[in-house]
Amino acid sequence: MASYRLVWKSSAERELRQLPKEAIIKLLALAESLSQNPFPAGVKKLQGAKYTFRVRSGDYRLVYEVQGNELLIQIIRVGHRREVYR
Numbered sequence: 001m002a003s004y005r006l007v008w009k010s011s012a013e014r015e016l017r018q019l020p021k022e023a024i025i026k027l028l029a030l031a032e033s034l035s036q037n038p039f040p041a042g043v044k045k046l047q048g049a050k051y052t053f054r055v056r057s058g059d060y061r062l063v064y065e066v067q068g069n070e071l072l073i074q075i076i077r078v079g080h081r082r083e084v085y086r
Helices: 010-017 021-034
Strands: 005-008 052-057 060-067 072-080
Touching (some): 005 010, 005 021, 010 021, 010 072
Parallel strands (some): 005 072
Antiparallel strands (some): 060 072
């Protein structure tokens, strides 16, 4: 399987910086693993969006979009589970 290129939206980077350090470390590792396998166990497709998915890490979520024809994963949102879907 080909490796996907990982791109962070600037707003997602800002959201990530505001999280606790332990959560940041886990979420960065999770995001890097998506470049090898964009659909790991536990991934969920978001309703109403064709290529948007979310994956959880404890109480935090990574919301990302997969563009298969370009082998690109764009991280859209990062945050606590009660706030990330707003």
